[in-house]
Amino acid sequence: MLVVYYSSGSQYTHRFAEKLKHPSRRLPLLTKSDTLLIEEPFVLITPTYGAGVNRGSVPKQVIKFLNVKANRDKLVGVIGAGNTNFGENYCRAAYTVAQKCKVPVLYRFELLGTPEDVEKVDKGLDLLCQRQLNTAI
Numbered sequence: 001m002l003v004v005y006y007s008s009g010s011q012y013t014h015r016f017a018e019k020l021k022h023p024s025r026r027l028p029l030l031t032k033s034d035t036l037l038i039e040e041p042f043v044l045i046t047p048t049y050g051a052g053v054n055r056g057s058v059p060k061q062v063i064k065f066l067n068v069k070a071n072r073d074k075l076v077g078v079i080g081a082g083n084t085n086f087g088e089n090y091c092r093a094a095y096t097v098a099q100k101c102k103v104p105v106l107y108r109f110e111l112l113g114t115p116e117d118v119e120k121v122d123k124g125l126d127l128l129c130q131r132q133l134n135t136a137i
């Protein structure tokens with residue numbers, strides 16, 4: 001299952017995505033850069049930035065990417081990256097995207113994740129691949 005993710009300069013999400021067995025594509029860092037066009041089912045990983053301080057918590061490049069209907073149509077689910085120090089706003093962006101795009105939040109992890117997080121996400125992505133294959137037959 002393809003993974004599409006945004007990761008800022010701190011690169012935590014990038015480091016997590018690199019450890020997965022599944023292929024991944026990174027959204028551009030700069031908002032002004034062209035976004036990606038994805039033509040196969042994918043899972044999005046998004047960190048949360050600044051929830052609860054009167055600012056949008058979804059990174060701008062994630063919004064730009066999901067404003068393309070063709071991309072939204074291929075979105076299977078969302079994984080949240082965040083920090084539990086943010087309390088009730090932990091991984092808020094994943095919930096915002098899930099609600100707007102009517103897909104489930106599949107998992108949440110903190111910062112660059114643990115080896116257990118990587119294993120669980122890999123297994124979940126394996127299951128999603130199998131499900132896609134079954135529905136294709």
Ligand SMILES: Cc1cc2nc3c(=O)[nH]c(=O)nc-3n(C[C@H](O)[C@H](O)[C@H](O)COP(=O)(O)O)c2cc1C
Binds near residue numbers: 012049083086
């Ligand atoms: C200014 C700032 C605001 C943040 N706000 C939140 C938040 O509201 N909720 C949350 O779960 N994490 C929040 N985080 C934590 C990041 O989502 C977390 O560090 C994430 O792993 C960053 O991923 P990245 O390095 O790939 O961009 C915030 C981090 C920063 C620097």
